[in-house]
Amino acid sequence: MLHPYFLTGSMFLCVCVLFLFFYCRFISGLDLADLVVNSDLLELSCGAIKDLQTEASSDQQDSCSLSLKYKLDKKSKYTTIAFTISTLSRKELLQQGGDLVSSTTLMEMDLPIFDFLCTERNRSFAIHRGAITLFKAHFKELSQLKTQIHDSKTGELLRTPLIVTGHSIGGSVASLFTLWLLDNIKRNQPPPKLPLCITFGSPFIGNQGLRQAMLECLTWNSCFLHVVGNKDLFPKASISHYDSTTQSAIEEYKAFGTFILCSEKGCACVDDLEVVSRLLEITRRQASCEAQEIDYYVEIVNDLKSKVIIRGDSQLDLSYVQPLKAGIILQLEAIGVEMTTQQQHRKVDNKNLISKLEEREKVLMAERVQTMDxxxxxxxxxxxxxxxxxxxxxxxxxxxxxxxxxxxxxxxxxxxxxxxxxxxxxxxxxxxxxxxxxxxxxxxxxxxxxxxxxxxxxxxxxxxxxxxxxxxxxxxxxxxxxxxxxxxxxxxxxxxxxxxxxxxxxxx
Structure with missing residues (x-):
């Protein structure tokens, strides 16, 4: 889906337009990930968060409970809003639990600003408790921030492209803040200016009701890009373990938007939300995971950019493999799924995973052909x-x-x-x-x-x-x-x- 806000941006933001418009039709997840990495968007967003954390670390008032830090930076060609929280705040939110808060409870909390997500067919949704608790604790400051990026006369977003970014739970707040902006954007001609939200290591923030609301408005869904490293535990914390007996994952949290899954070997883009949770669960089992700071993502983005055109370094002989299956194998290796192993049960699991992803991709390809402009x-x-x-x-x-x-x-x-x-x-x-x-x-x-x-x-x-x-x-x-x-x-x-x-x- 075309992201209309970036039509008048600088060249690297125009690349993002191409990403948002073409990803589901013409290019593979590897090519798409390379395109986004090479566009400078990830480097720009990581840098904004890193700068904010550096400033926050020197702030003597950073010891307060549930401390959310944000920074608005207006440049000539773009505007960024970065969100982050202190390590202490993140631990405190984790201790409070990561359960979901229903839309009914939000009304009782005097926070009805997301009620627009309820429709005739989708009457309820739920949001991550830690994220909504932090959002409510800083609601007054966020309201003031919101007014700073709108034209006082027209009520529309500023002319320059807006990038909203955040790390960990700060990324969850960035997603909620972007949702709040989307509801207030005028729906008229010409196409409205839309923000782009980029998160790093952010957990899923909602249930099936929230995902359904986003999927029913594809222009909104295209406003969210989530970057997840294979060694970061935090974005995987809300995903239930895969149940091998029922061959399904019983989970309450659901993803929306587009995901870039990264490892030291490379990265791949995944827009199939049914597959995202499965891949994150696999990388959690295969890699040693712990909660990562923004420095981890700064390093991985810089490393990816230095080898963005390197391709085809698989240890498997893919010359005889059908192109679709070969592409799936390369993407799995790029996100850190170990394909070469001596363990027989691991080989069987990988073979089953590749077959299921191949079947899923064929179904999606058929749907895309039928889904006409x-x-x-x-x-x-x-x-x-x-x-x-x-x-x-x-x-x-x-x-x-x-x-x-x-x-x-x-x-x-x-x-x-x-x-x-x-x-x-x-x-x-x-x-x-x-x-x-x-x-x-x-x-x-x-x-x-x-x-x-x-x-x-x-x-x-x-x-x-x-x-x-x-x-x-x-x-x-x-x-x-x-x-x-x-x-x-x-x-x-x-x-x-x-x-x-x-x-x-x-x-x-």
Whole structure:
């Protein structure tokens, strides 16, 4: 999904745009990871956190309970906000527990700012207790920080690209802060400016409800990039052990966003959220893990950048292996999964893992082919609408009228239109359901192109539905008893958009 905020940024941020747009279609996880590392985004974010920690270590007031440090740095080409916490604060939060706090409890805590994540279909979610406790403890300061990155007149984010970054639980706060920003961004034309959140060694911050809310708004999901080293225990602490008896992992925490998994050998990007937890669990078992500081990520990012173009150093002979399987093996080796071993049971486990990842990748590839660019899909709908306009003209030449011609069903063309009407209705019903699923506090947001097309659809298709409704002589009052809900919402959203335009400044 394209990240519109970075279209006007500097060159290395433009690289990030390519990453966000192309990662799920054209390039492998290894190539994508190299692209991001080479874009300077990770180096920039690590540097911002390191500078903040250096300043915080000299601060005499850093001994207070649950100490969150943050720094806003406005440059000419970009703006960064870095979050970090002291080692003492991290230990204190770990002692308090990493359980989840439900959205209902958040309301009771007088912290309802994330209630926009609840929708008709996704009525609840939960957030990591340590992260939300820290967020609430510093809510006043975070509110002031939020005002500093918005234009006082327009209410929009500053013109320069915004990078929100953090390490460990500081990364979790960075994710929550970014979510908070996303809810307040105006949903209008031109495309809104969106922040990019980059975390290092951050634990998962929510459950399936939070993940579902993010996946239903793909533009938001593309705003999060999580970097995890194979020797860092902290981001893996909330993942349950894999249960070999049931062949599944029973876990409450769920990931969202895109992950870059790193080791001394390299790194790979993983956008399949079902696979992320499994890979993190494997690296936790195979590598000696402990909680790592930001210096660990600074070192690993610098090391990766120095050998970003080095490839193909596998000790396995992959010349006879199919390209998909070879690519999976290379990615597993890059993130620190040991593929060459003398232990028979480890070989079997690796073979099963490769087979499952290969099957999963084939499923995702098939889904990606079917998931067309929404604009292309809309163009297909416009072609179908042109067929309907042609039918309208034919009815005129017959001297019967559009409504009566379809109601009487006298010819084969009338029956063909029934199939065409069903196709169009299915598209718009699914579209309206998709809009309703997106997390939003009030009303619905549709781009003008879809609003205009939806109005044409109602103008052409609803009269046919009315004719079909009254074909049965016993039926009465279509407006109250026969009208489909998707017509009502499309009309309501169109009226809301017209009203919003009237409130805005006049245009010649």
């Amino acid at each position: 929404p604009r292309k899909r809309l163009n297909q709908i416009k072609i179908k609408m042109a067929h309907l306009e042609w039918y309208h003209k034919i009815c005129k030449t017959k001297g019967i009228g559009y409504y009566d011609c379809y109601k009487n069903q006298l010819g084969s063309s009338d029956r063909d239109v029934t199939r065409l009407k069903k196709f169009l209705t299915n598209y718009w019903k699914n579209f309206v359901e998709g809009v309703e699923r997106k997390p939003q506090k009030e009303g619905a947001f549709i781009r003008g192109t879809w609003l205009y097309s939806g109005r044409n659809y109602r103008r052409m298709v609803e009269p046919l539905d009315i004719a079909e409704y009254y074909r049965d002589s016993d039926k009465r009052d279509y407006q109250n008893h026969g009208r489909s809900r998707h017509y009502i919402l499309l009309e309501q959203w169109q009226e809301d958009d017209d009203e919003e335009k009237l409130k805005s400044s006049p245009n010649n």
